[in-house]
Amino acid sequence: MEISKRIVSTVFMTVLFILFLVPVRKAEACDGSCGNPLYYPFAVVGGVVNGAVTIVTAPIEPFCYGYQHRLWIPGHFTLYGHWIPGHWRYYR
Numbered sequence: 001m002e003i004s005k006r007i008v009s010t011v012f013m014t015v016l017f018i019l020f021l022v023p024v025r026k027a028e029a030c031d032g033s034c035g036n037p038l039y040y041p042f043a044v045v046g047g048v049v050n051g052a053v054t055i056v057t058a059p060i061e062p063f064c065y066g067y068q069h070r071l072w073i074p075g076h077f078t079l080y081g082h083w084i085p086g087h088w089r090y091y092r
Contacts, residue, residue: 075086 034069070088073087073089075084077083
């Protein structure tokens with residue numbers, strides 16, 4: 001009985017290997033969208049414009065009016081022994 005389970009599981013794993021790891025259709029280099037030479041100038045211009053816009057807008061902060069980051073500071077003693085309770089510290 002044990003040998004038949006091994007044979008069945010071996011056959012099952014072999015079928016899974018054939019179905020999932022062996023390619024079903026032939027590989028193609030491209031679908032036709034990259035083979036047209038008229039596409040290349042538009043791709044180059046799009047890349048240049050995208051790079052320029054990314055560089056120009058990088059230092060601009062998003063328009064989040066009133067939003068500040070906050071960090072919870074737990075309660076602690078100062079150097080002079082005074083207790084400061086926990087509080088939120090707001091920063092940009």
